[in-house]
Amino acid sequence: MPKPLPVIDVSAPICCAPLAAGPMSADDAVELALRLKALADPIRIQMMSLLMGDTLREVAASELAAAVGVSGGTATHHLNQLRGAGMVTSQRRGVNNLYRAEPANLEALRAVLNTCC
Helix, strand or coil: CCCCCCCCCCCCCCCCCCHHHCCCCHHHHHHHHHHHHHHCCHHHHHHHHHHHCCCCCCEEHHHHHHHHCCCHHHHHHHHHHHHHCCCEEEEEECCEEEEEECHHHHHHHHHHHCCCC
């Protein structure tokens, strides 16, 4: 049976100093790896590019599914992965779940990966 992955506390800021700053703790490495894993899929990257185009815009899962050419269920699965990693938030309105990018979390992730001084 596969080992279950740890749960990320998405209310906490992204973990740590830039990778170039020196050795990273095991806990920070797991947290960072789980966030990167959420982005490591072409469909999720496409969805993020659509959501990042206008960070104030909320987009229905069905609209994202149509834009990237997947079923509604598949889109919801990918969006749940992104939400679990803190990359998007969702809000229910009527029968729709509307999704919005979390630019602060994405910027923090970029800062961790930055190798420049």
